Amino acid sequence: MDDLKSLAYEQAINFRDKHSLGNYCAKQLIEIIDLLQITERVPIKIIRTVFDNENLSGFIGFKKGTFIIVTNTNHKLGSERFTIAHEICHLINNRTSIKKNPIIEVLSCDNNDPKEIRANAFAAELLMPKDDIKEQLNTLTKNMNKDITSSIIVQLQQKYGVSYIAITKRLNEIGVIDNKKQKELEEIDFDSSALENLTKNLGYTNELNVPSKEMYISPKDLENIKVNYEKCHTTYDDLVRIFSYLGCGPEKFGYENNLQITDNAIEFMKSLSK
Structure with a gap:
């Protein structure tokens, strides 16, 4: 077990050095994910949203050729940052298994899985050398x-x-x-x-000790969604499905809120809240 942690620590040190991150990189995690798309040569998206399930810290999955990290902004900002760093380790080391099944992080889970132990050790050394x-x-x-x-x-x-x-x-x-x-x-x-x-x-401000409750998707992805919708490549139903992952509707991002949606889209929204 100690060997596993030592390996994770060394990987975090090398990772920080490779990307010239310095010793205080918690605020850079979104930018780090952008860098990973280049260095790891894989598409990656991050979604930050409010989960109703307080025990769920986040997850990393794979869909349509893209790795997706989703974190719970109903957790304290400081804790959420650790979750993102933890998922970065999974992204580097466990891509094959992620493609088969998403990795779901549960708060206060006593997990003896070597992958989880390594990801926790990596995150600790990355954020707190x-x-x-x-x-x-x-x-x-x-x-x-x-x-x-x-x-x-x-x-x-x-x-x-x-x-x-x-x-x-x-x-x-x-x-x-x-x-x-x-x-x-x-x-x-x-x-x-x-x-x-x-x-x-x-x-100091108290922001690290409270949930941010943000709904975040990258500006680039928002622009792509907008362009596809305006060109009629996607429907309003598609918008409903996309923004349902963020726990909100299209109107949150400036779309009309009086358009009719289908029963299928309504059922999809309900399924995400279960």
């Missing part, structure tokens, strides 16, 4: 002469652009804190108002 986070922690604690507090975790969280829990897990993973200290530090995460107040008192 071991050597760098140790260096940052030494600076904040005066070379470990100060106690690691929730304030320090928040500062690291903001530095790396991930969730509060991702930082505590990472510090445990690299041997800086033990299970008892991790549990103690994570108590504040169960009190959203306390974490928000601490975050704002330290001069």
